[in-house]
Amino acid sequence: MGLDYRKSILEALRDSVGEWVSGQQLCHEFGISRMAVSKHVRALRQQGYEIEAAPRKGYRFHDGPNLLLPEEIRSDLPTEVLGQGLIEYSQVLESTHLRAEELALAGYREGTLVVAESQTHGRGRRGRSWYSGSQTSLCMSVVLRPPLVPDWATMLSLTIVVAVADALLEATNLPIRICWPNDLIIGERKLGGVLVDISSDLEAIRYAVVGVGLNVNQTSVHFPPELRDQATSLRMESDKVWNRVSILQKILVHLEKLYWSLDDGFTINILQRWRELDLLLGRSVSLETMDGVISGVAMDISPDGRLLVQDQNGKVVPVMGGKLKGIPPLLSTTSPRS
Structure with a gap:
């Protein structure tokens, strides 16, 4: 139950971000003592939450930690x-x-x-x-x-x-x-x-x-x-x-x-x-595959996810998997549309 109270207190403070929430209000809302509220707030601070405390005012939430909690x-x-x-x-x-x-x-x-x-x-x-x-x-x-x-x-x-x-x-x-x-x-x-x-x-x-x-x-x-x-x-x-x-x-x-x-x-x-x-399309690529190195121009992506590479003889080779040997230089700095 302790963690549930802590989560509820955090949600109550976050819902009133930047505003004071009295300790008495939290006690009444969750049915716990002032000492328990103080303990849970202290634990939240230790996790990295920025929560201000002041006598006769209560607690004020400012920001959360940059953690993936x-x-x-x-x-x-x-x-x-x-x-x-x-x-x-x-x-x-x-x-x-x-x-x-x-x-x-x-x-x-x-x-x-x-x-x-x-x-x-x-x-x-x-x-x-x-x-x-x-x-x-x-x-x-x-x-x-x-x-x-x-x-x-x-x-x-x-x-x-x-x-x-x-x-x-x-x-x-x-x-x-x-x-x-x-x-x-x-x-x-x-x-x-x-x-x-x-x-x-x-x-x-x-x-x-x-x-x-x-x-x-x-x-x-x-x-x-x-x-x-x-x-x-x-x-x-x-x-x-x-x-x-x-x-x-x-x-x-x-x-x-x-x-x-x-x-x-x-x-x-x-x-x-x-x-x-895809930054590869239209650019020269060289890929290490299980069948050897495949070099040519990346032409397209097929519906089954293969990279279609046109080799120097004009043959289009579908590549299912491979390691790219270096990233070809970008020919344009234009951002893709978001």
């Missing part, structure tokens, strides 16, 4: 499902993606969210590691249970990457682009990535786990030396410290909207939006 994420979150159920928070976690997969296998409902301030073994595509700085990056994974057949798996992944990119464009107004198949780029530096793992049988997708790793408030000194010429962050691109909870909420809103719109008629819109956001 469940109560912060749920506050004014305008989704119906994503982030409305279990939100599992950790200061340090091996991988939000691995934990979300465990919860999905255990039967947790759609919208279950796992967040962490840092990861010790963050996962990227094809099992690659992902660096995440403590309390400066955004590490999140969410469980989906799409009512789709396995043939829709690739389109689901494309939709999710587009949703995350559009959420960041709206939130930041920075020139963020997609680098096939799942990277988020500003200029020639990596901002983050999206990982979608899907479990299915022959007839249906059982669940999908969507992982997002995003560099938010790092400066160059936060990155290991070997990554400093490859990585960037929202802060480095804008000279601004960003509220990570607001960014996360924006991602959940866009993800839910596009995910629920996914049907036969909507796939054309998703593919067109991907083409607008």
